[in-house]
Amino acid sequence: MPFLGEPRLGSSPSGHLDTLYPVIPPFSFTDQQHHLINQDSLKGKIYVADFFFTSCPTICPVMKSQMLRVYEAFISEPDLMILSHTIDPYHDTPDVLSRYASDLGVMASRWKFLTGSRDSIFNIAEHYLAFANTDESAPGGFIHSGAFVLIDKQKHIRGYYIGTQEKEVDRLIADIKILLYEP
Template sequence: MRNYWLISIFLVACSETPVSKIPFYNTPDFNPYFISEAEASSKITHRIKPFAFYNQDSTLFRSESLQGKVYVANFIFTRCSNICPDMTAQMKRIEKAFQSNSTVALVSFTVTPWFDDVKTLHKFGEKFQISSSNWSLLTGPKASIYTLARQSFFAEESIGYNKDTNEFLHTEHIILVDQKGRIRGIYNGTIPLDADQCIEDMKLLLQE
């Protein structure tokens, strides 16, 4: 009888699917779900919606190119003189950590596309020495960027989810997205320790 229970416990333990160390996020309140990939397949329904914007090289960048990649996204504007340079510095640290990894990408969306055309973004990239082919600075119609930011990336959490597109979008968040377009992390893009955590979480996602 004792051996029977030991075998039963062993079989149950072996049949349990490992819980992901990186949480899944499904709603704007960023309530974390620490569940297995199998559970996430049915419980996590939110995905980043498809998008297409022009990058700093005047090339149309489509979100399809991010499929199968781990990527981070943030929202900036080139005339920002305090928070955005800090965020860009932390994004550069993330870029450097994965500079030779083609399965990692970074995307920075401008929140002032009426100022930040492709030429301006190109100059911004030169100023901050953004030379990696894996980091795209994107511009396009304001309404499209703002809707994507708030309803796909939850850039302003629940407070900003239903804001009108005329209301200015400004956030310090860096959002981590996995290979299937699901949100897996949210970090303060001005804090080095948060950037460090983002890097570590990305490494774990690449191993899943």
């Protein structure tokens, strides 16, 4: 599976000159259980990230049902997590997110609904979506384009998928199966 983004030459963790691909920078958000979630929380795991908000009247319900397919496909796989970031943190407090997760019937250990300052969420979205071929004039704009982003264990971006389209989510599910076997 390809690595996405512009590579650069740099020192690898072993100290050798290597081709390095962009990684998701450190972050810190709060989940639906009021727990702090950061890069360390995802150590050794791959994850799917997306951006949504609970009062979204348009594409979120479709994204939600498609992400549920991903959740159910890997319900017994502890090395996969889903991170859904709210872009409306003023309204979507951890308690609101907790009710939302509870209505969906999903486990917090697998699917984190994250909140934080709006600027920090938009800033991290710029990193997640930096290489996505998203249409900025789509109803959600760049951050709410409906993209699902697949991140590997080293925090590289490995794939973008249109979260409102079943075939795209089928492709995501297939790619996750491949990525789970990568060291």
